[in-house]
Amino acid sequence: MNLEIILHAGLATGTVLLFASIGELLAERSGILNLGVEGMMLIGAMTGFSMALATGNPWLGLLLAMLAAGVLSLAHGVVTISFQADQVVSGLALTFLGTGLALVLGNGLTGQNAPLIPNYDIAGLAAIPFIGPVFFEDHSPLVYLGYIFTPLVWFYIEKTRPGMHLRAVGEKPVAADTMGVSVYRLRYFYVFVGGCLAGLAGATISLSVSPGWYSAQTTSGQGWIAIGLVIFAQWNPLRAALGAYLFGALRRAILDLQGPRMILGFVNPLYINPNLGFFLQMAPYLLTILALVIGSRAAMRKRIGAPAALGEPYIRGERGL
Amino acid sequence: MTANPALAVRQTINHLEMRNIVKRFPGVLACDHVNFDVRAGEVHALLGENGAGKSTLMKVLYGLYRADEGEILIDGAEVSIGSPTAAIEQGIGMIHQHFMLVDELTVTENVALGLKSSRGPVLDLDKVEARIRELSGAYGLQINPSAPVWTLAVGERQRVEIIKALYRGAELLILDEPTAVLTPQEVEDLFATLDRMKRDGRGLIFISHKLHEVIAISDRITVLRGGALVDTVPNQNVTRATLAKMMVGREVILVQDHAVVEQGAVQLALHNVNALGITGQPALRDVSLEVHAGEILGVAGVSGNGQRELAEAIAGLRPISSGRIELGGIELGGIDVASWSVARRTDAGLGYVPEERMHDGIVQEFSVAENLILQDHTHAPISRGIFLDFGAIAQRSRDLVRDFRIRTPSIDTPTRSLSGGNIQKVIMARELSRNPRVLVAAQPTRGVDIGATEYIHERLLAQRRQGSATLLISEDLDEILALSDRIAVLYEGRVMDIIPRSEATAERLGLLMAGATAG
Numbered sequence: 084m085n086l087e088i089i090l091h092a093g094l095a096t097g098t099v100l101l102f103a104s105i106g107e108l109l110a111e112r113s114g115i116l117n118l119g120v121e122g123m124m125l126i127g128a129m130t131g132f133s134m135a136l137a138t139g140n141p142w143l144g145l146l147l148a149m150l151a152a153g154v155l156s157l158a159h160g161v162v163t164i165s166f167q168a169d170q171v172v173s174g175l176a177l178t179f180l181g182t183g184l185a186l187v188l189g190n191g192l193t194g195q196n197a198p199l200i201p202n203y204d205i206a207g208l209a210a211i212p213f214i215g216p217v218f219f220e221d222h223s224p225l226v227y228l229g230y231i232f233t234p235l236v237w238f239y240i241e242k243t244r245p246g247m248h249l250r251a252v253g254e255k256p257v258a259a260d261t262m263g264v265s266v267y268r269l270r271y272f273y274v275f276v277g278g279c280l281a282g283l284a285g286a287t288i289s290l291s292v293s294p295g296w297y298s299a300q301t302t303s304g305q306g307w308i309a310i311g312l313v314i315f316a317q318w319n320p321l322r323a324a325l326g327a328y329l330f331g332a333l334r335r336a337i338l339d340l341q342g343p344r345m346i347l348g349f350v351n352p353l354y355i356n357p358n359l360g361f362f363l364q365m366a367p368y369l370l371t372i373l374a375l376v377i378g379s380r381a382a383m384r385k386r387i388g389a390p391a392a393l394g395e396p397y398i399r400g401e402r403g404l
Numbered sequence: 405m406t407a408n409p410a411l412a413v414r415q416t417i418n419h420l421e422m423r424n425i426v427k428r429f430p431g432v433l434a435c436d437h438v439n440f441d442v443r444a445g446e447v448h449a450l451l452g453e454n455g456a457g458k459s460t461l462m463k464v465l466y467g468l469y470r471a472d473e474g475e476i477l478i479d480g481a482e483v484s485i486g487s488p489t490a491a492i493e494q495g496i497g498m499i500h501q502h503f504m505l506v507d508e509l510t511v512t513e514n515v516a517l518g519l520k521s522s523r524g525p526v527l528d529l530d531k532v533e534a535r536i537r538e539l540s541g542a543y544g545l546q547i548n549p550s551a552p553v554w555t556l557a558v559g560e561r562q563r564v565e566i567i568k569a570l571y572r573g574a575e576l577l578i579l580d581e582p583t584a585v586l587t588p589q590e591v592e593d594l595f596a597t598l599d600r601m602k603r604d605g606r607g608l609i610f611i612s613h614k615l616h617e618v619i620a621i622s623d624r625i626t627v628l629r630g631g632a633l634v635d636t637v638p639n640q641n642v643t644r645a646t647l648a649k650m651m652v653g654r655e656v657i658l659v660q661d662h663a664v665v666e667q668g669a670v671q672l673a674l675h676n677v678n679a680l681g682i683t684g685q686p687a688l689r690d691v692s693l694e695v696h697a698g699e700i701l702g703v704a705g706v707s708g709n710g711q712r713e714l715a716e717a718i719a720g721l722r723p724i725s726s727g728r729i730e731l732g733g734i735e736l737g738g739i740d741v742a743s744w745s746v747a748r749r750t751d752a753g754l755g756y757v758p759e760e761r762m763h764d765g766i767v768q769e770f771s772v773a774e775n776l777i778l779q780d781h782t783h784a785p786i787s788r789g790i791f792l793d794f795g796a797i798a799q800r801s802r803d804l805v806r807d808f809r810i811r812t813p814s815i816d817t818p819t820r821s822l823s824g825g826n827i828q829k830v831i832m833a834r835e836l837s838r839n840p841r842v843l844v845a846a847q848p849t850r851g852v853d854i855g856a857t858e859y860i861h862e863r864l865l866a867q868r869r870q871g872s873a874t875l876l877i878s879e880d881l882d883e884i885l886a887l888s889d890r891i892a893v894l895y896e897g898r899v900m901d902i903i904p905r906s907e908a909t910a911e912r913l914g915l916l917m918a919g920a921t922a923g
Contacts, residue, residue, distance in 0.1 A: 244521045251506045251517050258504040261468075262518030262568075263489035391507070399468075 089339060090217045093332025095292050098229045099284045100327035103309035105236055105320055106280025110156075111313055112240065113273035114253040114392040117159050118174025120281050121306025122181020123152040127285025128301045129189040132294075136197040141290045145200070148286035149279040155181055156278025160271045167396035178306070182299060192296035200224065200291040223291040225283075233324040240320065249273065253390035256397040266397050281306065304368060311371035314378035317388045330367055337363045417495050417575040417607060418444045418479050420465075425474035427460050434460040435471070436632040442576065442607040447598060449610045449622035449639075453651055453853040454824065457631040458611050462578050465609075466498045467491040489518075497574025499565045501581045507554040511547055511564050512536060515571050532571075539570050543597050558706060559590040566597065576607040583617055585707055588881065588914030595621055613651075613854075614882070615644040627651055652854050662865065662887070668697030670730075671873035672718070672842045677727035679717050687713035689897040691727070695842065695873040700864065701902075702888030703877040706917050710897035711877045712759055715846040718875070719756040720746040721764075732841055750779055755840030757831055759847045759877070761824070765831045768820035772812050773801035775819045776834050800837075808833040809859060825856025832863055843867060846877040861887060881910055895919045 103120055110117045127148040135144030155177065162173040205219040205227065218230075240246040248269060251259040256266040284305075289296055308330060316322035340346075341353045341360045353359050378384060384393070420442050427435040435457045442448040452458045463469045465476065467485040475482050478494060485491050491498070505514050516532045533549045540547050545563040553561060562582060569577055579598075583591045598608055598621060612618050618625055619642060627634040627650040634650050648656040672695040681687030687710050695701045705711055716722035718729060720741075728740045731752055741749055750756075758764035766775045777797055780786045785796045801815040810829045812822055819830060828848065835843065845864065849857040864887060867874055878884050884891055885908060892902040893916035900916040 242527055243525045244516070244519075244527050245525060247509070247513055247517065247527065251509065254508045255504075255506045258506050258514075259517060261488050261498070261500070261504045263487070263492060264518045 085339075087213065087216055089332050089335045091221075092335035093328050094218065094226055095222060095331065096334055097328035097331025098223070098226045099287050099292055100305060100309050100312060100330055101229045101233065101284075101324050102225075102280045102287060103284035103306060104312040104316070104323045104327055105233065106277035106284070107310055108313045108316070108318055108320055108323055109236070109249070109273045109280070110277035111393055112249055112253045112318060112390055113270045114256060114390055114395065114397070115160070115163055115270050115274050115277075116170045116174060116394050117156065117177070117274060117277055118171060118310060119156065119159055119177025119181060119306075120277075120309050121302060121304065122178035122185070123155055123278050123281035124181075124285035124288075124302045124306045124309075125185035125299065126155050126181045127152040127282030128289035129185040129192065129285075129296060130282070131286025132195075132197050132289040132296045133189065133192055135199070135290055136192070136195055139198055141198050141200045144197070144290055145283065145286045148290075149282040152181075152282025152285065153275045153279040155184075156274050156281070157271070159278075160274040163396065164267055164270050164274070167398055170394050170396075186298055189296050189298060193298065195296070197290070197294075199294045202291075203227075223287070225287050225291055229324070233320055236320040250390075253392055256392050260397075260399060266399075270397070281309075284309070307375075308367055308371050311374035311378075314374040314387070314389075315370075318390065333367060334364075337366070416444065416605065419477075420479075420496075420576055420607065421477040422461070422465060423475050423477065425461060425464055425476075426472045427457075427464060427469060428472050433631050435464070436630075437474070438628065438631075438633050440626055440633075440636075442609055444575070444605045444607050445602055446623040447602055447608045447610050447621050449612060449618040449625045450628065451612065451615075451618055451625055451647060451651060452628035453613065454851055455630075455853075456628040456651070458628050459580065460631075461628070462498070462580060462609065462611065465491070466496060466578060492572050492574070495573060495575035496578070497569025497572060497576070498578040499562065499569060499580060499582055501584060503561050503565055505553045505561055505564060508552065510550055510552050511556075511567075512549045514553055514564060515549075515568050519572070535571060536567055539567050543570070543600050544593070545597060558585045558708075559587070559593075562586070562590075562594070570601075574606070576609070577601065578609045578611070580611045581613075582610070583612065583614060585879075587706055587917045588910040589918060590914075591617070615647050616882075618647065619644065629653060648854055654855075656854055656858055663869075665698040665868055665871075667699050667889075668871055670694045671697050671732060672875065673728075673730040674718070675728040675730070677717060677724050677729060679713050679722055679724045681710075681713055687897050688717060688724070691894075691897070691899050693892055693899060693902060695875050697841075697871045697873050698868055699889045700868050700874040700876050700887050702884035702891040703875060703894055704881060704884045704891055704913050704917060705879070705894035707879050709894045709917075711846065711879070711894055713897070714894065715756070715759060715844050715875075715877055718844050719754065719758070720744060720749045750838075753839075753841030755835035755838060755843040755872075757828075757835055757843070757845040757848050759850075761827055761831055762820070766819045766827060769818055771816045772805065772810065772819050772822070772830060773797055773815040775830050776801045776804050776815075776837075779834055779838060804833040804837055808836075808863075823853070823856075825852040828852050828860060829856060832860060836863060836867060839870075840872055843872055843874045844877070845874060847879065848876070849878075849880065849883060881913060884913075885910070893917055 103124055107117060107120055130151040131144040131148030134147045135141040159173050159177045162168045163170045200223055202221045202223055204221060208219040209215040240249060248259065248264050251264060252266050252269045260266050285302060288301055312323055312326045315326050341357060343351055344354045345351060422440045425435050425438045438461055440461060450458045460469060464471045467487045467490050476485060483494055485494060512529050512533045515536055516529060521528045522531060536549045545567055547560060547563050582594060586594060602608060610621060619639060622639045624636060624638050625642065626636040629651060674691050674693050677688055677691045679688040691714065703711060713722055717724050724742055729742045730739060731741045731754060762768060777786050777800060781792065786793060798815060805812060805815060808829045810833065811826050819827060848860050864874060876887055888905055890902055890904050891908050891913065893900045893913060895917060
């Protein structure tokens with residue numbers, strides 16, 4: 084049990100959740116709920132790993148992973164935006180499609196050694212006591228990217244014109260449409276961006292944070308946690324990032340708790356009976372279920388600030404137009 | 405069409421013409437070779453009943469629909485308007501009846517929506533705000549640019565819509581039923597603004613079905629009926645009666661006989677009733693009122709000030725948190741019915757014409773006959789035990805269809821396929837045929853054509869003559885003033901005042917509706 088190690092690992096695994104949940108957040112702010120994150124992450128993880136293996140370039144793998152998951156997400160876009168089908172049903176189908184595809188195409192990747200994205204220190208900053216070793220030492224460049232990415236997304240949503248259009252499309256598409264903002268185009272765009280970020284999250288796992296391909300265990304349900312995080316974060320990217328790092332640290336802390344025989348002078352029950360650890364490992368998923376329950380209640384959603392048009396297809400010609 | 409927005413914003417529209425516009429929807433000819441034109445510096449009113457084609461015509465002009473035939477000319481040159489963006493580039497703006505504002509954004513952000521920023525991708529809201537202040541000063545459109553739209557009152561939201569159009573350089577403005585949600589004072593302010601815009605050389609299209617407003621503001625009036633042009637007339641020597649006749653195609657009695665009727669005992673009384681709204685906020689605050697036999701008590705107010713909750717509380721559809729609701733004067737001895745079920749209240753003599761007629765008033769898929777017996781199906785002669793007597797149902801339905809002049813192909817027609825006016829007649833027939841001691845009628849003529857409105861008013865007055873107590877909740881002040889004996893004004897769930905018909909004027913009611921206390 085070492086706080087420095089837990090936090091360091093939390094930032095690394097949290098970065099995966101960060102990319103995935105910010106991608107989902109962008110899609111949801113445009114009004115499209117995409118429950119296919121888990122499937123898209125698996126496609127990303129598989130594509131990234133296998134392409135790095137094939138080309139010898141992990142960065143190219145990362146790029147292709149984003150593209151693959153982005154293209155997959157467009158299937159959800161076609162079904163929900165153009166055909167105005169139920170977003171929950173389509174999203175679930177996308178998870179099954181993505182998971183199935185990834186497992187089939189990834190068959191044989193397990194145990195292979197692909198070139199990975201190396202870790203770096205940030206010169207100078209790493210020397211700061213405690214802060215340095217936790218935040219700026221021996222991290223994947225993707226972790227450093229996450230530090231910059233989050234505030235940029237926040238600035239984009241709140242302070243830029245395209246960001247305002249994003250908010251308008253998610254809150255009241257008909258108003259945006261009459262002002263010449265293309266609702267369909269923007270929603271496709273953000274679903275695609277969400278898909279790309281889910282792919283990035285997946286490849287962050289397989290090429291950097293916990294490298295390798297372990298079929299469905301590669302993501303082990305983190306896509307669902309990312310969706311829950313968006314609700315916990317009340318659709319705010321800064322809170323989503325904080326939540327992602329906290330969940331990351333929690334995962335590591337649970338593992339570490341099972342190590343020592345004595346904690347604070349007491350016998351560690353997890354040491355005596357390691358099966359108890361499984362229950363602790365359930366905690367993030369229980370919280371996710373709680374978040375999804377809260378997020379699916381209409382009255383509650385209004386109170387916690389969900390985009391008003393989230394989950395509703397936009398059909399020009401309805402509602403006074 | 406030139407697609408240069410920088411030029412388009414400055415161009416003026418001296419004369420816009422729509423020629424032979426045809427728009428078909430499956431099974432409906434919504435616009436049948438309609439001609440319409442508007443010049444700079446005039447207000448041209450577009451008048452017609454629901455379904456007359458005025459909205460369709462304007463949606464064609466604003467690029468929301470594409471006409472099947474016909475052409476649009478600006479200053480003699482044909483233009484193609486395929487989207488709202490194209491309309492805005494041509495200098496056409498539209499104030500929609502249902503506001504096109506994003507509640508979560510501020511006034512400034514709503515105005516900037518869809519426009520390019522002078523700072524590339526980063527917002528230049530300070531510049532937008534400065535321009536909004538200029539416009540609001542020039543046209544008397546008071547607004548706080550940094551307020552989020554959800555905090556604004558209805559009248560203020562409309563000002564945001566107008567500013568939005570002016571900001572985009574609209575030379576021609578389409579106003580779709582702009583006064584429907586305003587108090588009389590707000591209507592005056594709006595008319596003052598329209599007047600300034602007109603003198604500025606803008607062309608204005610004013611859509612309305614309120615005849616006196618059309619006469620007050622327009623220079624020319626075009627009447628549509630059933631998708632076809634009836635006539636375009638200059639606003640000289642036109643009266644409400646002539647316009648109504650053009651709209652309906654026959655003589656209409658606009659002012660009903662409001663003869664003196666002797667009033668009886670109190671039939672409905674509310675004492676300090678409090679109730680919560682849908683989102684849990686207080687919707688009714690200490691509401692107290694009494695309605696006597698032979699009286700129509702009008703309830704006026706701007707939409708969303710507790711009218712719906714009031715009607716639902718009396719009907720038994722909304723629980724009240726405190727207070728008493730008493731029904732039925734002497735016979736029932738003023739019993740508190742606040743805990744009674746809807747059925748029990750109905751049996752005690754309460755009739756209810758709900759505001760949402762499609763949703764709460766009828767079962768849409770049921771036939772006309774089935775909807776007509778919805779309240780009576782548990783009693784003889786309509787039913788015996790668990791069996792319905794279809795002979796009796798058919799007999800009752802035919803009588804009611806005839807008595808209430810319901811226009812329906814048959815009593816077995818699904819009710820949803822009737823027009824709004826006829827659906828309302830079905831509801832009125834069902835409720836009135838039970839001779840209710842107390843009738844709560846919420847927005848009984850909203851969205852109903854003039855002919856049916858005339859008839860519904862006639863029935864409400866007949867009800868009054870027969871000695872039933874009527875609570876008439878309406879956002880149409882003309883209706884309230886024409887029918888009521890006394891008028892209560894609701895504001896933020898409170899009864900501001902109850903004034904007799906003889907002392908009520910649109911101005912006085914308007915002040916109360918805006919929350920000003922009497923005096």
